[in-house]
Structure formats: C-alpha cells, structure tokens
Amino acid sequence: MSPARAVAEFARFLRTETTGGLILLAATAVALVWANSPLAPAYEALRDFRLGPEFLHLNLALGDWAKDGLLALFFFVAGLELKRELVVGELSRWRQAVLPVIAAIGGMVVPAALALSIAWGTPEVDSAWAIPVATDIAFALGVLALTASNLPSSARVFLLSLxxxxxxxxxxVIAILFTSSFNLIAAAIAAVALGLYAFLQHKRVRTPWLYVPLALITWVAVHSAGIHATIAGVALGLLTRVREDEGEEESPAVRLEHRLQPWSAAVAVPVFALFAAGISVNGDALSTVFTTALPLAVLIGLVAGKFVGIFGASLLAVKLRVAEKPSGMSWRDVAALSVLGGVGFTVSLLIAELALPGEAAEVAKAAVLIASAIASLTAAVLLLRRSRVHAKAA
Structure with a gap:
C-alpha cells in the first residue's frame, strides 16, 4: 500500500467516524428525551418487543437484537480495522505501535483497579469493574475533529491506534467474562464456519453468496454457544485478508470497510444507543450515581482512571525510553487526549448491560453517560486551547 493511499484511507476513516459520532450523539439525545417523556411507555414497549424464532434462542427483544446483532456489525468493522492496523498500519511497526499500546493498557488497568477499589464489597463488583475499561472511538474522534483542527496529525494517529x-x-473482556453456559456443538459449528471463511479468503474467493451465509451461520452458532454474539463479528474481521494481490485494486478488508463503515457508524451504533441510553434521569437517579459505590466507581474509573492510566503509562514509557513521544506533540497535547479517553459510551454501555441486572444496569449506564459528558466537554476545552497554541506556533 502506497503512503498516499494509506493517508487517504486514514482520512476517510476519520471522516466517517466523525459523522458517526454526531449521529450517535443525536440518537442518545433522542433516547434520553423519549425515555423521560410522557411517551416513555411506548419507548419501553418498543425496546422490549420480542421478535424471532424460539429455535436457537433467537426470540429476542428489539433491544437485544441491537445489542447482539447490530453491534456484531460494529465489531466486524472494528476487527477489520484492527487487522489492517496490525498488518499494514500503525500497529505493524514497533516504534510507532508501542506508545499507544502501552497507553491503552494503562487506560484499561487503572480504571479497572479504581473501580474495584471503590466498589469493593458490593455484590456486582466481580464483573462491573470492566465497565470503565473502554474508550468510544466514534465519540472520541468526533470530539477531536471538531476541536483540534490545528493539532499535528500524529495526535489523530495516536488516538486512533490507542x-x-x-x-x-x-x-x-467480553469474551472471557460474559460467556455463559457453553454449548460445545454450537461452538464447533462456529469454528468450522470460521475455518471455511478463512479458507475462502486464502483461495481469493470473492462472491458474497458464500460469505453472507457463512457470516450468518457464524453469528447464530456463536450466539447459541453462549459466547456473546459480537465476538463473531470480531473473529470474521480478523480473518479477512488485508493485503491486495497483484492487479487487485483493493483488498477485501478495505473493500468491506468502504461498504460497511457507513452502516456501522450511521445505523448499527446509533440504533444500539437509542435502546441502551434510554434511562430515567431525575433527581433520585442522579443522586444515586454520586452517592452509591458502584456507579461512582464507574464514573471515577472513566473520568479519572482513564486520564491517569493513559497519561501515566505514556509518560512512564517515554521516560524509560521504551517508546517515543509522537512527533510534534507536547505533553499537554497527550494530557488532553488522555482526558478524551474517558469517553466510554458504546462498549461501556454494552458491558453495563451484560454485567448488571435491571436497575443496577440503569444506574451504571447513567454513570457512563455522565462520565462521557464530563470527559468529552473537558477534553474539548483542553483541545481547543491546544489547537490555538499550535495555530499561533504555525
């Protein structure tokens, strides 16, 4: 892949995710307004409306179809992006990859440790500690694009890689913590389907008439096996070929990203947010977030834990000469991006739904929304200031 083409691909990805972030914000606003309006019963009835056959446990509520089905598309695109970054992108070169990798690990370990220490002793902490480990790429890139136009391109590369x-x-985390009763036969069917998908990729077969049914079989088998169905999307993405052959205009991974990224960013994730973010927001709910250990652990884990983890791990890695600071960036730039890492949203909401029952999940999701708002607004202010500094320097 030529440098010019790689830059064009990276720019296209940023534009799509920025648009997706804005649509995601709109869907969240609609969900919150709808769920707290006189039409709230209609919202709950739509979210809980069941659809699908009982066979293979597919009689699911619409909210579950969004969580298990539509998010599989989001994770498939994430798997494609991850595979491309690992093979031909920023994560394929050690010197460029090591800092965002270390920063991401710090940004997962510290929030989890903070959440565990704050919520220690509560019944649900054994799996709820995982809620603040995730950063929402669509929201984060959207905020970055809107507020930091004068920052060096290395800032976007660092945030995307992280x-x-x-x-x-x-x-x-989802694969390990939220695999329930394991069905060996269904898992075997999923493994065979994934193996056939990989074989067809190796043989350069291109027809969707084989791949679409294989993808559906994989999703159903993974779901029936007791593994969270979004893992099927990731697995298929990681098995997709990312290097184009001689005479081939683009690789299957790039072609699929072109076609599916808009559907993921503009449909799959916003519809999930529409059903996941519809929580009751009133004085009692807000006071519960700030006075109860578990939601407070989620809030502090995202807002403070992400910043400390990402910035602290980055600073330590550079000081120990394990990694290099991104070119053109100061430590204040890294600090602003570290604050932006506290925007959890999509995956944090998903983990909250998987980890907690009923009302506890609603309160944890409220904490995720509040934390994401605090992190995004704080980061926006910091990034605007840093952008002005870079503009003056230029």
Missing amino acids: AVVDDLGAIL
Missing part, C-alpha cells in the same frame, strides 16, 4: 488496542482489550 482506541483500536482498547477495542481489542474490551473484546477480550
């Missing part, structure tokens, strides 16, 4: 590694960590 978010990709962060997504991988969140995927592993």
Whole structure:
C-alpha cells in the first residue's frame, strides 16, 4: 500500500467516524428525551418487543437484537480495522505501535483497579469493574475533529491506534467474562464456519453468496454457544485478508470497510444507543450515581482512571525510553487526549448491560453517560486551547 493511499484511507476513516459520532450523539439525545417523556411507555414497549424464532434462542427483544446483532456489525468493522492496523498500519511497526499500546493498557488497568477499589464489597463488583475499561472511538474522534483542527496529525494517529488496542482489550473482556453456559456443538459449528471463511479468503474467493451465509451461520452458532454474539463479528474481521494481490485494486478488508463503515457508524451504533441510553434521569437517579459505590466507581474509573492510566503509562514509557513521544506533540497535547479517553459510551454501555441486572444496569449506564459528558466537554476545552497554541506556533 502506497503512503498516499494509506493517508487517504486514514482520512476517510476519520471522516466517517466523525459523522458517526454526531449521529450517535443525536440518537442518545433522542433516547434520553423519549425515555423521560410522557411517551416513555411506548419507548419501553418498543425496546422490549420480542421478535424471532424460539429455535436457537433467537426470540429476542428489539433491544437485544441491537445489542447482539447490530453491534456484531460494529465489531466486524472494528476487527477489520484492527487487522489492517496490525498488518499494514500503525500497529505493524514497533516504534510507532508501542506508545499507544502501552497507553491503552494503562487506560484499561487503572480504571479497572479504581473501580474495584471503590466498589469493593458490593455484590456486582466481580464483573462491573470492566465497565470503565473502554474508550468510544466514534465519540472520541468526533470530539477531536471538531476541536483540534490545528493539532499535528500524529495526535489523530495516536488516538486512533490507542482506541483500536482498547477495542481489542474490551473484546477480550467480553469474551472471557460474559460467556455463559457453553454449548460445545454450537461452538464447533462456529469454528468450522470460521475455518471455511478463512479458507475462502486464502483461495481469493470473492462472491458474497458464500460469505453472507457463512457470516450468518457464524453469528447464530456463536450466539447459541453462549459466547456473546459480537465476538463473531470480531473473529470474521480478523480473518479477512488485508493485503491486495497483484492487479487487485483493493483488498477485501478495505473493500468491506468502504461498504460497511457507513452502516456501522450511521445505523448499527446509533440504533444500539437509542435502546441502551434510554434511562430515567431525575433527581433520585442522579443522586444515586454520586452517592452509591458502584456507579461512582464507574464514573471515577472513566473520568479519572482513564486520564491517569493513559497519561501515566505514556509518560512512564517515554521516560524509560521504551517508546517515543509522537512527533510534534507536547505533553499537554497527550494530557488532553488522555482526558478524551474517558469517553466510554458504546462498549461501556454494552458491558453495563451484560454485567448488571435491571436497575443496577440503569444506574451504571447513567454513570457512563455522565462520565462521557464530563470527559468529552473537558477534553474539548483542553483541545481547543491546544489547537490555538499550535495555530499561533504555525
């Protein structure tokens, strides 16, 4: 892949995710207004309306179809992006990859440790500690694009690479923590379908008439196996070929990203947010967030834990000469991006729904929304100031 083409691909990805972030924000606003209006019963009835056959446990509520089905598309695109970054992108070169990788690990470990220490002793803490580990790539890139036009391009590369590694960590958490009763036969069917998908990729087969049914079989088998169905999307993305052959205009991974990225950013994630973000917001709910250990752990984990983890790990890695600071960026730039890492949203909401029952999940989701708002607004102010500094220097 030529440098010019790689830059064009990266710019296209940023534009799509920025647009997706704005649509995601609109869907969240609609959900909050709808769920707190006189039409709230209609919202709950729509979210809980069941659809699908009982066979293979597919009689799901619409909210579950969004969580298990539509988010599989989001994670498939994330898997494609991760595979491309690992093979031909920023994460394929050690010197460029090591800092965002270390920063992402710090940005997962510190929030989890903070959440565990604050909520220690509460019944749900054994899995709820995972809620603040994720950074929402669409929101984060959207805020960055709107507020930091004069920052060096290395800032966007750092944030994107960090978010990709962060997504991988969140995927592993979901796979390990939220695999319920394991169905060996369904898992075997999923493994065979994935193996056939990989074989067809190796043989350069291009027809969607084989890949679409294989993808559906994989999703159903993973869901029936007791593994969270979004893992099917990640697995398929990671098995997709990212290097184009001689005479091939673009690789399958790039072609699929072109076609599916808009659907993921403009449909899959916003519809999930529409059903996930519709929580009751009143004085009692807000006071619960700030006075109860578990939601407070989520809030502090995202706002403070992400900043300390990302910035602290980055500073330590550079001081120990394990990694290099991104070119053109100061430590204040890194600090502003670290604050932006506290925008959890999509994956944090998903983990909250998977980890907690009923009312506890609603309160935890309220904490995620408040934390994401605090992090995004604080980061926006800091990034605007840093952008003006870079503009004056230029």
